[in-house]
Amino acid sequence: MLEDHIKKVISESLSLVNRPDLFRQPLVAFSSAKNKKYDELKTLIGEWHSSPTELLPEAKSVISYFVPFTKQVVEEPKTVKDGSFLWSEAYQEINKHFNIINDLVCNYLDELGYKTLKIKSTHTYDPKDLKCFWSHRSAAVIAGLGTFGANKLVITEKGSGGRFCTVITSAFLKANINTVENKCLYLENGSCGLCFKNCPVNALTPDAINKFECQDFLNENEKKMKDLSSLQSADTCGKCISVCPLAYIE
Numbered sequence: 130m131l132e133d134h135i136k137k138v139i140s141e142s143l144s145l146v147n148r149p150d151l152f153r154q155p156l157v158a159f160s161s162a163k164n165k166k167y168d169e170l171k172t173l174i175g176e177w178h179s180s181p182t183e184l185l186p187e188a189k190s191v192i193s194y195f196v197p198f199t200k201q202v203v204e205e206p207k208t209v210k211d212g213s214f215l216w217s218e219a220y221q222e223i224n225k226h227f228n229i230i231n232d233l234v235c236n237y238l239d240e241l242g243y244k245t246l247k248i249k250s251t252h253t254y255d256p257k258d259l260k261c262f263w264s265h266r267s268a269a270v271i272a273g274l275g276t277f278g279a280n281k282l283v284i285t286e287k288g289s290g291g292r293f294c295t296v297i298t299s300a301f302l303k304a305n306i307n308t309v310e311n312k313c314l315y316l317e318n319g320s321c322g323l324c325f326k327n328c329p330v331n332a333l334t335p336d337a338i339n340k341f342e343c344q345d346f347l348n349e350n351e352k353k354m355k356d357l358s359s360l361q362s363a364d365t366c367g368k369c370i371s372v373c374p375l376a377y378i379e
Contacts, residue, residue: 131241132159132302138237139194142230151202151219156195156285158272159302162188166271170264177260181297184263185246190302192234193265193272195285195293196223203290203377206367207327212350216371217363220292224250224362227294234296244299250292259340265293273305278313280324280369281338288378290370312375324369333369 136157143155162181170178181188198219206213231247238245254261266283270276274293275285282289314321315335325333332342344364351364370376 131300134237135192135234135302138233139230142233143196143226145229146222146226148222149199151199151215151222153197153199153287153291156197156274156287158193158269158274158305160191160193160268160272161304162191162297164271164304167191167268170267174264174267175260177262178264178267179262184248185244185297185299187244187299188246188297189299190297190304191268191272192296192298192302193269193274193293194230194295195269195274195283195287195291197285197287197291198377200377203288203367204371206371211353212363212365213367213371214354214358214360216367217350217354217358217360217365220365221360221363223292227292231294231296235298238298238300241300246297248295248297250294259344263295265295268295269293270309273307273309276309276311276313278311278324278373278375279315279322279335280333280373282370282373284312284373284375286378288376289373290367290376314374321374323372323374327368327372329366329368 139155139157143152167180181191202215202219205215227250235245235247248263253263269283275283278284278289325335330342330346332339347364347366350366354360354363
């Protein structure tokens with residue numbers, strides 16, 4: 130099956146990184162490019178958010194995949210004052226490898242005669258207004274990989290600590306239609322709320338997230354990482370994820 134081979138390409142490509150200290154086996158799911166929920170994102174996120182067919186007119190399916198971090202990576206941000214080196218390293222390394230994974234998936238589908246469009250893993254926003262033309266997390270939710278928690282991160286069956294990416298294609302892939310239970314304790318009954326309490330700049334509240342306060346803090350962390358280590362592209366934090374009881378799931 131086409132779907133199985135795509136999953137195999139993604140999994141085998143990730144294994145080439147050979148960093149079991151940072152990454153676990155990926156989760157992959159598919160959604161229809163014509164799913165009405167993509168149109169709803171223009172209201173939920175903003176009119177600037179693109180639909181799959183706006184990016185690739187021939188689009189029939191969206192491939193969403195998640196690379197979960199290891200327990201050690203997920204837990205480190207809550208143990209340090211500023212940015213976590215381990216979290217930043219995982220972030221930087223998987224973002225670089227997403228380019229390789231996306232190329233392999235697209236090459237495979239291109240050879241079969243399908244159209245493809247790979248979306249870069251990060252910084253899909255205008256730095257002036259932080260408006261993002263594509264949300265990997267929203268696509269993942271539409272594909273059934275998980276649900277949004279109170280911290281605006283997606284809780285998958287392997288937790289929320291990790292990174293998402295997307296490929297759009299003209300290939301018809303069987304969409305995941307399974308209903309996913311939302312496990313966020315705060316959304317379920319108002320308990321927990323650790324993500325709000327742990328935000329170092331109070332950018333995250335139950336009502337919204339101040340994207341500019343958050344991004345400023347991420348930029349500060351990136352500068353510190355550049356000054357103190359070899360990391361060059363790691364505007365990260367991870368604190369609102371690290372304290373979540375569902376950040377890491379075996």
